[in-house]
Amino acid sequence: xxxxxxxxxxAITIKRLAHQILENCPDPANTCLIGIQPRGIWLSNxxxxxxxxxxxxxxxxxxxxxxxxxxxxxxxxxxxxNQTEINFSIENKKVILVDDVLYTGRTIRAALDALxxxxxxxxxxxxxxxxxxxxxxxxxxxxYTGKSIDSILTQKVQVAWAENSEKDEVILx
Amino acid sequence: MRLSTKHLLGIRxxxxxxxxxxxxxxxxxxxxxxxxVKKVPSLRDITIVNLFYENSTRTRxxxxxxxxxxxxxxxxxxxxxxxxxxxETLLDTVNNILSMKVDxxxxxxxxxxxPHFLSKxxxxxxxxxxxxxxxxxxxxxxxxxSIREKLGSLEGKKIAIIGDxxxxxxxxxxxxxxxxxxxxxxxxxxxxxxxxxxxxxFDVQVxxxxxxxxxxxxxxxxxxxxxxxxxxxxxxxxxxxxxxxxLKKDMLAKLNKEIFVMxxxxxxxxxxxxxxxxxxxxxxxxxxxxxxxAVRMAVLYLLAGREMTTQS
Numbered sequence: 001x002x003x004x005x006x007x008x009x010x011a012i013t014i015k016r017l018a019h020q021i022l023e024n025c026p027d028p029a030n031t032c033l034i035g036i037q038p039r040g041i042w043l044s045n046x047x048x049x050x051x052x053x054x055x056x057x058x059x060x061x062x063x064x065x066x067x068x069x070x071x072x073x074x075x076x077x078x079x080x081x082n083q084t085e086i087n088f089s090i091e092n093k094k095v096i097l098v099d100d101v102l103y104t105g106r107t108i109r110a111a112l113d114a115l116x117x118x119x120x121x122x123x124x125x126x127x128x129x130x131x132x133x134x135x136x137x138x139x140x141x142x143x144y145t146g147k148s149i150d151s152i153l154t155q156k157v158q159v160a161w162a163e164n165s166e167k168d169e170v171i172l173x
Numbered sequence: 174m175r176l177s178t179k180h181l182l183g184i185r186x187x188x189x190x191x192x193x194x195x196x197x198x199x200x201x202x203x204x205x206x207x208x209x210v211k212k213v214p215s216l217r218d219i220t221i222v223n224l225f226y227e228n229s230t231r232t233r234x235x236x237x238x239x240x241x242x243x244x245x246x247x248x249x250x251x252x253x254x255x256x257x258x259x260x261e262t263l264l265d266t267v268n269n270i271l272s273m274k275v276d277x278x279x280x281x282x283x284x285x286x287x288p289h290f291l292s293k294x295x296x297x298x299x300x301x302x303x304x305x306x307x308x309x310x311x312x313x314x315x316x317x318x319s320i321r322e323k324l325g326s327l328e329g330k331k332i333a334i335i336g337d338x339x340x341x342x343x344x345x346x347x348x349x350x351x352x353x354x355x356x357x358x359x360x361x362x363x364x365x366x367x368x369x370x371x372x373x374x375f376d377v378q379v380x381x382x383x384x385x386x387x388x389x390x391x392x393x394x395x396x397x398x399x400x401x402x403x404x405x406x407x408x409x410x411x412x413x414x415x416x417x418x419x420l421k422k423d424m425l426a427k428l429n430k431e432i433f434v435m436x437x438x439x440x441x442x443x444x445x446x447x448x449x450x451x452x453x454x455x456x457x458x459x460x461x462x463x464x465x466x467a468v469r470m471a472v473l474y475l476l477a478g479r480e481m482t483t484q485s
Contacts, residue, residue, distance in 0.1 A: 066201065069213035069243075069474070078478035080174045080194075081201035117210035 005170040018050035028058040037066040037082035040099035042161040070110035091119035102128040105140035180299040183308035184349035198471035216245035224280040239469035313346035315468040328355040333386040336396035361386035365407040
């Protein structure tokens, strides 16, 4: 078991990601941050708070998206659906998808499909906390990365949050 | 996370956790139905046949919409105009359809137990869309979903089922479901339309005075007088039924609380429900219909997922 990010490092990383997103975002009012259920929303909740703290006047929209019904592995595993809450139009907006770990890329593929059912965004970007390099099964890459790691197939990355666990921590085991 | 049964033959076979899972999944599907694109690709490779041996408007359209919103392929079969009139048996008809690689069967039949019989002989998952005077499970699930939406939960809530209890599969499914989920249930109507065994079998209250039932309940689920299932005269006339047991506006106005009025449809206006009640703000009849699609999507999705995992 190896700690990838401690609580302090995680806080700094999230601040950095928030700054990078704003730096790259000339028009926050036409930008939406969308967290992917279930685990991406812990990160996206922190990110949107951070972004609103840095730029209190920024009118960036925030939503959460569940991709259960768009998965390509319904045949092998039935997952419980979670809430989706996108109370705004994404038509012609810039959308930043947020998830905790980018691994095979299949979740993001499903999220892109789900997103298109809400409208046609002008641009879609991807923000992840942990990028597991060299394990992609689809041609999907992040635009904002908390930390890139090299891991083997049998290893697991666990992102723990104070909200659902003891403390903020990212571990590899 | 999956259902404990392979088929949905009746609420009788479901565990409370199954009902909870279906209702929770339906909540998510209801959100899907508000999206600009009201469709998800979940059942893209599943073929479903809708086998209707008995007339239906709402249930058939609702199932077909649910299947299409899940991207399943659908075939509609109605007994009239098919080889059933040439004498083909139910099992032969279904086996012929299944040999064309159909994964699920949604079925309505006038004989109680028809889907149960079929489930013993075919491999496909079966969803009962109403069998005779036995059960109509998806109606009970959508009723429960609608009550939950209005009152927050089912536990401890007072539900009065009013009308033709004896001939109603909706009543039976509702009784099973509401009792399993911890609701308090009262059946009300003319003594000739309430079987005497119900009180003991389901531990429900029986009331022959509709106004008293309304004063007791949080939700009144009014059932249709099923003229087509009555061979003997159980009340003297429709007019008299309306006078004694029909829901009228002034009955609701007299109560010192606001109750919700449900009806599985089709309504006999002026018999069990007066028009000014059916069209009032307290009536959630059209919301029931709307919720029906989401609930049926949940049932099909959960059964199809189960079907696929057991095969692989």
